[in-house]
Amino acid sequence: MNRNAKRSRRKTNPVVAILIILLIALLIVGAAIFALYRSGYRYVKVRVSPDLYVKFLGKVDESGEPYRGRLIYSNGISADVNLDREEISYSNGDIYSGPLDNLLKEGRGVMRFANGDVYEGDFQGDMMTGEGTYTYVGGEVYEGSFREGLKEGYGVYTFGDGSVYAGFFTNNLKDGEGEYRYASGDSYIGSYQNGVKHGSGIYTWANGDMYEGDFVNDVRVGKGVYTWANGERYEGDFQNNLPSGFGTYTWPSGRTYTGYFENGVFVRAETGGKG
Numbered sequence: 001m002n003r004n005a006k007r008s009r010r011k012t013n014p015v016v017a018i019l020i021i022l023l024i025a026l027l028i029v030g031a032a033i034f035a036l037y038r039s040g041y042r043y044v045k046v047r048v049s050p051d052l053y054v055k056f057l058g059k060v061d062e063s064g065e066p067y068r069g070r071l072i073y074s075n076g077i078s079a080d081v082n083l084d085r086e087e088i089s090y091s092n093g094d095i096y097s098g099p100l101d102n103l104l105k106e107g108r109g110v111m112r113f114a115n116g117d118v119y120e121g122d123f124q125g126d127m128m129t130g131e132g133t134y135t136y137v138g139g140e141v142y143e144g145s146f147r148e149g150l151k152e153g154y155g156v157y158t159f160g161d162g163s164v165y166a167g168f169f170t171n172n173l174k175d176g177e178g179e180y181r182y183a184s185g186d187s188y189i190g191s192y193q194n195g196v197k198h199g200s201g202i203y204t205w206a207n208g209d210m211y212e213g214d215f216v217n218d219v220r221v222g223k224g225v226y227t228w229a230n231g232e233r234y235e236g237d238f239q240n241n242l243p244s245g246f247g248t249y250t251w252p253s254g255r256t257y258t259g260y261f262e263n264g265v266f267v268r269a270e271t272g273g274k275g
Contacts, residue, residue: 046102054072054073055071056072068082094113096112106126134146140158142155151173154169162183163181165179173192177192190203199214211225212225214238219241220241233250234249242263
């Protein structure tokens, strides 16, 4: 009888034993996963852009949104989600307070950056998009429109020295019509392109001088009128901020010179002066 028992044990197939062990292990793992799922734990992956995605591992709320857990971005940044504290803490030191939609910042929220900057406003698709206020750590403030994290559209930028620009932006730069009031008392109203005065505009100095005319890359170039505070006036061509080309210079007395100028100097008359 002992020999039969030994023979029976020898005939046990090791493959079958391994399969039984694997099956038991799978059942245990499945039960654990099911228990975690019933408890609200999820693993979610969302693609933000063609080259960026975000993964979440943790507990979700009744609507399926992350409640407590960890976000991992493909660019190496991670974040701890804890809606008990109503905030998301990023590994780079940034802190976000606000709603999420499908793992992405969406709606009205506040982003406190590690360098001390603060943005309060609209988010769309995990980026600052819509209306908001960005306060820089140095004291400068921008209030206006954003698109994909950049100033885009109309906004008001207040500089640390008290200067204020109110106008349009494209890709974070002044672009389009705008008004710049400098802390010195100077002001400019007119066109911008790629962050500099470009097109037609009016520049008024604190001392009362005024230029109205064309600008190219922040320089007075083209046709324009420069009026001095003492009443003198030049109307004509400009180059490198100076009367250059054909123009007319008028004194307060009514006396005029019409002719050619070079680097701000009258060089040749076309008609005789009168006075």
